[in-house]
Amino acid sequence: MPVEYTERGMLKYTKKLIERFKNPKNVGEIENPTVVATEGDPTCGDMFKMFLKIENGRIEDVKFLSFGCAANIATGDMTADLIKGKTVEEAGKLQIKEIADGLGGLPAIKMHCATLAYRTLKKALTKYKQKQAGGAQARPKG
Amino acid sequence: MxxxxxxxxxTPVAKEVVETMLPYFTERFGHPTFLYSLGQEAADAVDQSQKTIARTINAKSGEILFTSSATEANDIALRGVVYANRKRGNHIITTKIENPSILRTCERLEGEGFKIDYLPVDGEGFVDVSKLKEKLNDKTILVSVANVNDEIGTIEPVEEIGKLLRDQKEKIYFHVNAAAGYARVPFDVEQIGADLVSLSAHKIHGPKGVGALYIREGTPVEPVSYGYISLFKLKPGTENIPGIVGLAKAAELAFDGxxxxxxxxxxxxxxxxxxxxxxxxxxxxxxxxxxxxxxxxxxxxxxxxxxxxxxxxxxxxxxxxxxxxxxxxxxxxxxxxxxxxxxxxxxxxxxxxxxxxxxxxxxxxxxxxxxxxxxxxxxxxxxxxxxxx
CATH class of the missing domain: 3.90.1150.10 (Aspartate Aminotransferase, domain 1)
Structure with missing residues (x-):
């Protein structure tokens, strides 16, 4: 690159992202969720809390709370849309790229937002599986 | 709304500033180093602008150097002064809350072997002058403190700092980055005892791409960039005449009221x-x-x-x-x-x-x-x- 452009110079959001940020459909909490997962840290400036309602192995509802930038809110909302109605197994196959693509792309320095949403989802699904396994083990013992 | x-x-450029600048693009476009009247007109415009800026900070007109930004002014001030004084010492004092344009230059100077102390500030952002005093040593050649912090608006005790520095046996140069403070708080180079002061046009309703550096007469400053010299040895290249005129007009408007x-x-x-x-x-x-x-x-x-x-x-x-x-x-x-x-x-x-x-x-x-x-x-x-x- 003959002239290096700064990351700041490349910080632009897509219309899709701004629209999601303005009107996120999936923010909030779920009462009696099947599983809740939190990732990130407010000291780093971004944090997600994801609530999943799972019935018969299918994600019936997703809500999230966000402390973070516009990309944080938009990626959370996108992730929720991408997994809603899917089975736990299908949701487990979600890729970070799909989240970014769903928003028409993310600036390079905001990719960590998609990663954080992805990690929160992974954590929630792992917790769910542990719960299931724990439940399955508990039953014969009980 | x-x-x-x-x-x-x-800031938005004031309409009066734009009007003042416009003729210098199309009619009074001359090169300030040439003898024909168009050139002299441009040179006069620079002289007049120097006078105007000097008046606003109680300086002499010959002490005003025009730059492309306050960032550049800061860089010329810091590197220019410490390079010119490196035989005498290698110690610089600044603060933890300076603008990145100061901190980045300091980082570079550290890489070149200069020793830099970054003063802490209190909960409101004030520099403690007694802490600055403790850091002074016989290798100290420059102190740089902004008079107004650009993020939280703290007005620093630059007058006290200037007095402390003037009381030292060996000359310690005092640079003040006034980009955030210019036209917001009163500034008098004599009262403060500043040797170098950086200013910016676009923060006072002037055009982008223009700044100024006040350099007290007799302050040794080594050039930090080289090339074709027009009017100023410390700032090579043909002057941005419309920009300079715009800065002066913006300053005039700001200080008139x-x-x-x-x-x-x-x-x-x-x-x-x-x-x-x-x-x-x-x-x-x-x-x-x-x-x-x-x-x-x-x-x-x-x-x-x-x-x-x-x-x-x-x-x-x-x-x-x-x-x-x-x-x-x-x-x-x-x-x-x-x-x-x-x-x-x-x-x-x-x-x-x-x-x-x-x-x-x-x-x-x-x-x-x-x-x-x-x-x-x-x-x-x-x-x-x-x-x-």
Missing amino acids: RAYLDNGAT FERHTNHMKKLRDKLISGFERVPYSVINGPRGDKRSPANASCSFKGLEGESMLMHLDLNGISVATGSACSTTKLEPSHVLTAIGVKPEVAHGTIRFTLSRYNTEEEIDYTLEVVPRVVEQLRKISPVKPEEL
Whole structure:
């Protein structure tokens, strides 16, 4: 690159992202969720809390709370849309790229937002599986 | 309604300034080093502009160098002075809360073997002059402190610092980055004892791409860039005549109504600050009253993140900066907020509102209507509870 452009110079959001940020459909909490997962840290400036309602192995509802930038809110909302109605197994196959693509792309320095949403989802699904396994083990013992 | 409240980043150019500049593009376009009348007209314009700027800070006109920005002025001041004085010493003192344009040059100088002390500040951003005194040694050649902090508006005790430095046996040069303070707080180079002062045009309703450096007569400064010399040895290249004329006109306008403008800004600033204080879990950063720049209001809203706030305010027509205006992409809390002891999780929710003489009371009322609404909206969707921070 003959002239290096700064990351700041490349910080632009897509219309899709701004629209999601303005009107996120999936923010909030779920009462009696099947599983809740939190990732990130407010000291780093971004944090997600994801609530999943799972019935018969299918994600019936997703809500999230966000402390973070516009990309944080938009990626959370996108992730929720991408997994809603899917089975736990299908949701487990979600890729970070799909989240970014769903928003028409993310600036390079905001990719960590998609990663954080992805990690929160992974954590929630792992917790769910542990719960299931724990439940399955508990039953014969009980 | 729209409200531009990021005048600390840049300002709209005053119409009078544009009008003054225009003939220098098309009619009075001459090169200032040539003898024909067009050239002399350009040279005169530079002379006149030097005089105008000098008047605003009580300097002599020959002490004003025009640069392309305050950033460049800072770089020439810092590197120029320490290179010219390196036989005498290698120690520089500055503060932890300087603008990146100072800190980046300092980093480079450290790499070249200069020793730099970064003074801490108190909870309101004030430099402790006694701490500065403790750091002085026989190798100290330069002290650089901004008179107004660009993020939190703290007015530093530059006069006291200048006095301390003048009382030393060996000459210690004193640089003041006045980019955020120029035309906001009074500045007199004699009273302060400053040897170098950096100024910017685009922060006072002048054009972008122009700054100035005051260099006290007799201050040794080595050039830091080389090439074709036009009028000034320290700033090679043909002068930006329309820009220089624009800076001078902007300064003239700002200083002609200095009291009126600053009183107006103070009134709006205090209205903003008392409005923010009514928002639950909010913290004002920096001092109150006379020790604060008339143009600055900085507030941390706990439990939310600044960029989302910035975007929502923008959707409502209000332009602001996050607390760390200069590190938007670094994803780290601002070095200034960190230095005054703001916890990172709180620093992330900081918004800087900066005023100009063109802002109106209606704009402030509107802002104070929108801000609490946006804060509430973002807190509602946040997993972080403001009361726990």
